Amino acid sequence: MPDVLTYVLHYEGALNKNSLGAVSEGAARAAEIGGQCHAVVVGGGDLTEELCQTLGNYGATKVFRAKGPEGLAQPVIDVMAKVIDENGHGYALFGGGLLGFEIGAGLAARQKAGVTMEVTTVRAEDGKLVAERPILGDSKISISHYQGLGIIIGRINAFEVKATGGGAAEVVDVELEYSPWSTRASMVTRGEQRGADVDIEGADVLVAGGRGLGKAEGFQLAEDLAAAFGGNSAVAATRAVVDAGWYPYAAQIGQTGKTVSPKLYLAAGISGAIQHKVGMQSSENIVAINKDANAPIFEFSDLGIVGDLNKILPKLTEAVKAKKDS
Numbered sequence: 126m127p128d129v130l131t132y133v134l135h136y137e138g139a140l141n142k143n144s145l146g147a148v149s150e151g152a153a154r155a156a157e158i159g160g161q162c163h164a165v166v167v168g169g170g171d172l173t174e175e176l177c178q179t180l181g182n183y184g185a186t187k188v189f190r191a192k193g194p195e196g197l198a199q200p201v202i203d204v205m206a207k208v209i210d211e212n213g214h215g216y217a218l219f220g221g222g223l224l225g226f227e228i229g230a231g232l233a234a235r236q237k238a239g240v241t242m243e244v245t246t247v248r249a250e251d252g253k254l255v256a257e258r259p260i261l262g263d264s265k266i267s268i269s270h271y272q273g274l275g276i277i278i279g280r281i282n283a284f285e286v287k288a289t290g291g292g293a294a295e296v297v298d299v300e301l302e303y304s305p306w307s308t309r310a311s312m313v314t315r316g317e318q319r320g321a322d323v324d325i326e327g328a329d330v331l332v333a334g335g336r337g338l339g340k341a342e343g344f345q346l347a348e349d350l351a352a353a354f355g356g357n358s359a360v361a362a363t364r365a366v367v368d369a370g371w372y373p374y375a376a377q378i379g380q381t382g383k384t385v386s387p388k389l390y391l392a393a394g395i396s397g398a399i400q401h402k403v404g405m406q407s408s409e410n411i412v413a414i415n416k417d418a419n420a421p422i423f424e425f426s427d428l429g430i431v432g433d434l435n436k437i438l439p440k441l442t443e444a445v446k447a448k449k450d451s
């Protein structure tokens with residue numbers, strides 16, 4: 126069957142952006158192979174009929190809604206397995222993130238299906254969907270074809286959210302008894318990651334950190350400098366460091382992150398890969414600190430500083446503070 130089933134995460138009545146990207150992608154690709162895109166949602170009373178219907182605006186024609194704990198993988202696997210068994214979907218598509226990985230992997234085991242993670246492109250070929258993902262340090266592309274159910278888990282932010290203006294999606298309530306192991310875990314609390322609420326797209330000054338910061342704690346240097354600038358300043362990051370868990374995905378700049386154009390973009394320990402460049406090249410002033418004089422970032426910087434950021438950033442922070450105090 127050419128239909129695509131997606132999972133949509135929500136929190137306090139708001140639908141997750143990555144999930145909406147998966148729905149948009151699923152709808153576009155399903156249409157190319159003569160199918161439809163459906164969504165599964167699991168949660169409590171905040172999953173209103175109206176909220177579920179809005180998924181029609183991103184291309185979902187049907188939303189399967191089940192009562193259950195939100196934000197845990199196993200209950201969602203139970204629901205998706207039942208929906209797939211009863212409706213014969215050909216593909217399950219996820220927007221990425223840890224929960225998407227957990228659900229996709231669990232669903233693959235349950236349904237004996239093929240699974241591909243970290244997918245950056247999905248395309249139609251001979252009436253079927255094919256997934257592409259970068260491998261070997263992003264130097265090559267691996268292509269997955271599927272026999273039977275194909276489970277495709279995107280890289281976070283790989284799928285663009287596209288509102289199609291489609292009408293309300295049909296909402297179908299799913300009744301099921303969860304597997305005993307699915308109800309053993311419960312959500313105790315949900316917290317926000319450091320910097321997750323930061324608005325890098327609206328900032329005038331961005332201090333962006335890369336792998337050169339060495340570890341998650343290294344971001345303190347970037348945060349101190351941004352704080353010294355004050356006002357409309359924020360900290361941003363490269364894909365390499367958000368993938369490593371050093372900084373939140375919300376701060377990622379580039380091809381699969383956000384596009385920014387601040388007045389000042391200060392890159393610390395960033396090599397300047399093309400996928401990063403496309404997200405920040407229209408910044409008004411680009412300053413780069415890198416210990417490697419041949420780093421590509423210097424090719425498109427207005428000012429390049431060759432040296433160790435561990436020595437330069439604290440001095441810069443002090444200099445900015447002194448200037449502001451004078």
Ligand SMILES: Cc1cc2nc3c(=O)[nH]c(=O)nc-3n(C[C@H](O)[C@H](O)[C@H](O)COP(=O)(O)OP(=O)(O)OC[C@H]3O[C@@H](n4cnc5c(N)ncnc54)[C@H](O)[C@@H]3O)c2cc1C
Pocket residue numbers: 245259263334335336337338362363364365366377378379380381382383393394395396397398399400401404414415416417420432433434435
């Ligand atoms: C499909 C696809 C999409 C991608 N999307 C994105 C994206 O949206 N955004 C993105 O950023 N990347 C993206 N990437 C990844 C991108 O190709 C690079 O791998 C990534 O940008 C590298 O991050 P980095 O500069 O932090 O790390 P590195 O490339 O490892 O660079 C670290 C730099 O720090 C310098 N350094 C080390 N120590 C110090 C020190 N003490 N002082 C000063 N300098 C130091 C080094 O000389 C080096 O230049 C994507 C890749 C693919 C294939």
